[in-house]
Amino acid sequence: MIEIENVVKAYSGTRAVDGVSLVVEPHSICALVGTSGSGKTTLLRMVNRLVEPSAGDIRVDGRSIRSVPAYELRRHMGYVIQGNGLFPHWTIAQNVGTVPRLLGWSKGKIASRVDELLALFQLDPELFRDRMPHQLSGGQRQRVGVARALAAEPDILLMDEPFGALDPVTRSKAQEDLALIQSKFGTTIMLVTHDMEEAIQLGDRIAVMDKGKLLQCEPPAEIIANPATDYVRDLVGTTDRAFRLLSLSRLADHVEPGTAEGDAFNAGMTLRNAYSELLWARRSAAPVEQNGKIIGVITLERLGALAARP
Numbered sequence: 001m002i003e004i005e006n007v008v009k010a011y012s013g014t015r016a017v018d019g020v021s022l023v024v025e026p027h028s029i030c031a032l033v034g035t036s037g038s039g040k041t042t043l044l045r046m047v048n049r050l051v052e053p054s055a056g057d058i059r060v061d062g063r064s065i066r067s068v069p070a071y072e073l074r075r076h077m078g079y080v081i082q083g084n085g086l087f088p089h090w091t092i093a094q095n096v097g098t099v100p101r102l103l104g105w106s107k108g109k110i111a112s113r114v115d116e117l118l119a120l121f122q123l124d125p126e127l128f129r130d131r132m133p134h135q136l137s138g139g140q141r142q143r144v145g146v147a148r149a150l151a152a153e154p155d156i157l158l159m160d161e162p163f164g165a166l167d168p169v170t171r172s173k174a175q176e177d178l179a180l181i182q183s184k185f186g187t188t189i190m191l192v193t194h195d196m197e198e199a200i201q202l203g204d205r206i207a208v209m210d211k212g213k214l215l216q217c218e219p220p221a222e223i224i225a226n227p228a229t230d231y232v233r234d235l236v237g238t239t240d241r242a243f244r245l246l247s248l249s250r251l252a253d254h255v256e257p258g259t260a261e262g263d264a265f266n267a268g269m270t271l272r273n274a275y276s277e278l279l280w281a282r283r284s285a286a287p288v289e290q291n292g293k294i295i296g297v298i299t300l301e302r303l304g305a306l307a308a309r310p
């Protein structure tokens with residue numbers, strides 16, 4: 001758990017972070033959003049003490065970060081910076097093994113952890129472990145950057161716009177990977193992003209910052225339905241909010257008894273995609289299947305009702 005309490009960072013009179021209090025629950029993802037210059041990076045870097053707060057305190061699992069030497073703290077927190085920050089003259093294996101080496105793991109243990117992580121990120125270890133970063137695509141380098149941050153099995157992962165430079169397809173793949181890995185390891189994640197879509201998809205909570213202040217920190221559905229200020233409402237966007245709400249839930253949770261004609265939709269499909277598919281195919285309903293069994297039906301009417309302001 002990360003507890004940020006009344007934290008301030010002042011630079012020659014101006015406050016980059018201005019009295020922020022925020023709790024990130026264990027095993028959850030907190031997405032930090034806000035326009036450029038709102039203090040997101042500064043807040044994130046105070047958690048691993050790359051920036052020292054001017055006032056306030058931050059506790060990790062109940063312990064003030066001031067009571068832990070900074071190098072020690074960072075070894076237990078993964079950090080992914082924008083543009084991945086790989087060492088260009090090190091192989092992929094050396095890059096991923098950076099922190100385990102610092103921690104004095106044996107060669108064999110490092111090698112097997114590196115291979116495990118590469119495989120997890122769909123990079124065949126045989127093909128990739130001895131390559132140099134420039135021999136990888138941008139998306140692959142990004143995945144190596146996240147793999148490196150996870151190498152020593154940190155409880156906490158800090159990510160600063162990790163997917164910002166990726167094309168939309170690679171980006172959504174990277175987001176899926178992250179969601180999967182987070183649920184596998186139960187890592188607590190603070191993720192800075194300027195992409196509201198990404199925040200809604202990945203965040204258990206979204207923290208909205210403006211001019212150094214925290215305006216709202218709540219689950220995505222709550223932020224969409226009840227934005228605390230005009231600024232938050234503008235950030236969430238009004239034209240898309242019905243669809244954004246639909247993108248938060250999956251068919252499994254909204255299937256109704258009954259049946260319908262035609263191809264079945266998978267229960268893991270988001271409501272948004274189901275709505276789009278029905279409209280596209282001029283269908284008013286579809287059966288829903290889970291593990292090869294029809295479990296009920298979803299109708300256009302029901303989806304329309306679920307898209308309405310709660």
Ligand code: ADP
Nearest residue numbers: 011015016034035036037038039040041042043
């Ligand atoms: P964000 O990540 O939301 O874009 P930052 O945390 O990088 O915002 O910056 C917040 C504000 O603090 C900006 O106005 C920035 O210019 C200022 N700032 C950040 N780092 C420093 C620094 N080292 N010295 C002076 N001002 C800084």
Ligand code: MG
Nearest residue numbers: 040041042192
């Ligand atoms: Mg930033």
